């Protein structure tokens with residue numbers, strides 16, 4: 383598995399990472415199979431994936447518990463990543479970036495993951511009230527104390543990124559990015575490129591859409607978090623499937639698959655450090671790992687790019 387540098391941290395991460403919001407993510411998906419969740423994390427590590435992305439909010443702590451279980455005895459093989467700042471359980475709802483809250487959240491995450499330190503910790507989103515410098519400054523304290531090795535922010539806009547960087551090095555920026563959602567290309571991506579931050583896209587497969595398996599009569603369950611992405615709203619969904627048809631046509635021409643092309647396209651974008659592909663079973667993990675070695679020419683990448691370029 384190829385690796386790339388994680389910002390200025392000195393840590394290397396596998397270019398194909400694993401997103402674990404399905405692992406124990408009972409608040410996000412229906413019919414979550416916890417045993418398969420543990421198996422798919424272990425399968426990813428077996429296949430050379432080192433970059434494991436979770437968050438305290440996934441399954442309200444359950445994802446971290448299961449990831450912690452899956453990596454037992456294998457802590458040294460992984461770059462363990464989690465996020466805090468989203469409220470749940472006894473803390474209520476909403477977002478809180480207050481340093482005292484973030485410290486408590488990190489301590490609870492470490493406990494659930496059963497580790498002394500995480501390799502990368504993100505502020506999951508900005509709360510709109512704590513000064514960004516103060517919030518990100520707290521992560522600098524955690525780093526000095528050895529609780530985290532690198533610091534990142536998720537879902538921050540450009541002004542918030544600039545403010546965070548004034549408190550210390552931003553090693554990673556995680557935001558939504560895929561062939562169907564390219565908004566961050568105008569400002570966030572160039573900022574990462576110029577400031578040496580690794581960009582980590584979430585939703586790289588457009589939540590399954592770019593896997594090419596959904597037909598026009600596909601319906602999400604009422605309790606599936608993907609309603610929030612907007613990509614499955616009736617009229618938008620039809621248009622997205624037209625784009626997926628274009629992706630499938632390129633895949634047929636070059637002997638690849640839509641999922642592999644979507645992941646390769648992301649890895650070809652400036653400053654992208656690693657793609658945290660989500661998966662619901664071990665076969666999807668294996669397929670996403672195989673995307674790394676998919677042979678995709680510059681011409682094919684340009685064809686894919688043209689499908690949705692503004």
Ligand SMILES: NC(=O)c1ccc[n+]([C@@H]2O[C@H](COP(=O)([O-])OP(=O)(O)OC[C@H]3O[C@@H](n4cnc5c(N)ncnc54)[C@H](OP(=O)(O)O)[C@@H]3O)[C@@H](O)[C@H]2O)c1
Pocket residue numbers: 400401402403404435436506536537556557583584585586587588589590591592593594595641658659660661662666667669670
């Ligand atoms: N920072 C944030 O705010 C934030 C927000 C969301 C997610 N994330 C992180 O980003 C990760 C990735 O995002 P995501 O999981 O929501 O979306 P994603 O990676 O775009 O899509 C994952 C979904 O695509 C389908 N899939 C996976 N591999 C496939 C393959 N090889 N071929 C065909 N279909 C495949 C599966 O859904 P089906 O089997 O149902 O089709 C899977 O659940 C998450 O796990 C999480 O760690 C972060």
